[in-house]
Amino acid sequence: xxxxxxxxxxxxxxxxxxxxxxxxxxxxxxxxxxxxxxxxxxxxxxxxxxxxxxxxxxxxxxxxxxxxxxxxxxxxxxxxxxxxxxxxxxxxxxxxxxxxxxxxxxxxxxxxxxxxxxxxxxxxxxxxxxxxxxxxxxxxxxxxxxxxxxxxxxxxxxxxxxxxxxxxxxxxxxxxxxxxxxxxxxxxxxxxxxxxxxxxxxxxxxxxxxxxxxxxxxxxxxxxxxxxxxxxxxxxxxxxxxxxxxxxxxxxxxxxxxxxxxxxxxxxxxxxxxxxxxxxxxxxxxxxxxxxxxxxxxxxxxxxxxxxxxxxxxxxxxxxxxxxxxxxxxxx
Numbered sequence: 001x002x003x004x005x006x007x008x009x010x011x012x013x014x015x016x017x018x019x020x021x022x023x024x025x026x027x028x029x030x031x032x033x034x035x036x037x038x039x040x041x042x043x044x045x046x047x048x049x050x051x052x053x054x055x056x057x058x059x060x061x062x063x064x065x066x067x068x069x070x071x072x073x074x075x076x077x078x079x080x081x082x083x084x085x086x087x088x089x090x091x092x093x094x095x096x097x098x099x100x101x102x103x104x105x106x107x108x109x110x111x112x113x114x115x116x117x118x119x120x121x122x123x124x125x126x127x128x129x130x131x132x133x134x135x136x137x138x139x140x141x142x143x144x145x146x147x148x149x150x151x152x153x154x155x156x157x158x159x160x161x162x163x164x165x166x167x168x169x170x171x172x173x174x175x176x177x178x179x180x181x182x183x184x185x186x187x188x189x190x191x192x193x194x195x196x197x198x199x200x201x202x203x204x205x206x207x208x209x210x211x212x213x214x215x216x217x218x219x220x221x222x223x224x225x226x227x228x229x230x231x232x233x234x235x236x237x238x239x240x241x242x243x244x245x246x247x248x249x250x251x252x253x254x255x256x257x258x259x260x261x262x263x264x265x266x267x268x269x270x271x272x273x274x275x276x277x278x279x280x281x282x283x284x285x286x287x288x289x290x291x292x293x294x295x296x297x298x299x300x301x302x303x304x305x306x307x308x309x310x311x312x313x314x315x316x317x318x319x320x321x322x323x324x325x326x327x328x329x330x331x332x
Contacts, residue, residue: 038069038070038071038072039072039278039280039281040069040071040072041071041073041281042075043072043074043075043095043096043281044077044094044095045061045075045077045095045097046077046079046084046089046093046094046096046097047059047079047085048079048080049078049079049080049186051185051208051209052081052184052185052186052208052210053205053208053209053302054081054085055078056209056299056300057205057296057300057302058076058098059076060295060296060299060300060303061288061289061292061296062076064296065285068284068288069288072281077094079097080156080157080184081103081153081156082099082100082102082104082161083103083106083107083157083158083160083161085097085099085103086099086103086104086118086272087107087111087156089272089273089274090114090117092274095273096121096271096273097271097273098124098269098270098271099269099270099272100127100162100203100242100267100268100270101242101267101268101270101315102158102162102239102240102242102243103158103239104118104270104316104317105316106161109238117274117275118272118274118275118317119272119274119275119277119320119321119323120271120272120315120317120318120320120323121271121272121273121282121285121286121320121322122286122289122290122306122311122323123268123271123310123311123312123314124268124270124289124303124305124306124311125205125269125302125305125306126246126266126268126269126302126305127158127204127205127266127267128246128248128252128265128266129162129163129166129202129225129265129266129267130201130202130203130208130211130248130264131166131199131200132188132199132200132201132202132214132221132223133199133222133223134198134218134219134220134221135219135221136219137199137221139198141223141224142167142172142223142229143170143171143172145167145172145198146177146178147177147178148178148198148199149178149179149181149196149199150178150179150180150181150199151180151183151192151199151201152164152167152174152178152180152181152200153182153183153184153202153203154183155182159184159185159202159203159204160182162201162203162243162265163203165233165236165240165243166201166233166265168236169230169232169233170232181197183197183200184202185202185208185211189211189214192214192218193217193218205269205300205302206248206249206252206302207301212253215255215256221256222248222256222257222264224262224264225263225265226245226263227245230243230245230265233265242267242268243265243267245265246264246265246266247261247262247263247264248262249261270314271289272317277322279320280322281322282322282323283325283326284322286322286323286326289306290308290311290330293306308327311327
């Protein structure tokens with residue numbers, strides 16, 4: 001015997017439709033602010049070297065921004081890394097960038113006037129210090145680098161800043177005890193493969209494309225940087241307080257690590273801007289950063305770690321007013 005369903009009443013149908021509209025409205029509010037036209041104009045975003053995570057993240061974020069703000073022209077520029085990025089934003093050469101917290105703190109201590117204009121947008125993900133040597137190298141610790149040719153990063157890079165601090169904490173004078181060469185993630189892996197350098201430092205999100213590519217055709221390993229060395233670094237200056245002892249996860253470079261973690265240093269990365277950048281633009285950009293996490297994260301593993309709960313912690317920078325507006329709008 002077939003069942004006969006009573007027709008839905010007009011009032012109930014209208015109530016259901018109204019509820020659906022509310023749900024849709026809330027979804028749209030999360031994605032894009034209602035009642036506003038997207039900001040337009042031109043902004044400059046300073047990234048990093050083309051083989052690093054800053055560049056890849058910036059490129060994919062620009063694609064997301066193009067969708068949310070189609071009349072906004074986002075110009076990407078490459079750079080040597082964190083130190084150069086901070087200076088570019090502080091001096092107005094760029095409007096937004098990514099930089100490691102230690103580089104921000106160092107710039108603030110050295111350029112008090114210009115640094116007062118800097119503001120945070122979001123804490124993104126952590127960089128891991130990666131000290132790379134050939135698999136058959138005799139180097140087992142940072143101290144073993146004495147007398148060797150070591151790539152310590154490009155000038156004005158975050159890598160150079162942290163590499164020199166690591167070396168000094170290990171009792172290695174970067175100016176006297178090693179032959180320091182200015183190579184970054186774009187050229188360092190190939191120089192190591194060719195035997196032109198004995199080791200190179202890299203500080204970045206994991207995995208980094210330049211090291212993944214090297215892992216495909218050259219056997220290398222990571223030199224551990226233990227917690228005792230990090231403790232010594234904390235005695236150098238205030239900026240080293242942003243370093244913490246941690247382990248690089250075993251999943252970062254599976255074919256290299258073979259299921260083992262690597263003791264090392266982590267430092268947080270900040271998306272940053274200046275006080276004079278339009279608050280409405282910054283609010284829209286912050287929204288895009290948060291909502292695009294999973295989409296970008298499918299290609300840039302580090303981006304998966306962007307978290308609304310921790311994004312507001314942009315120390316040593318205070319939040320930009322536009323970013324603050326966004327975080328307040330989504331606060332439970």
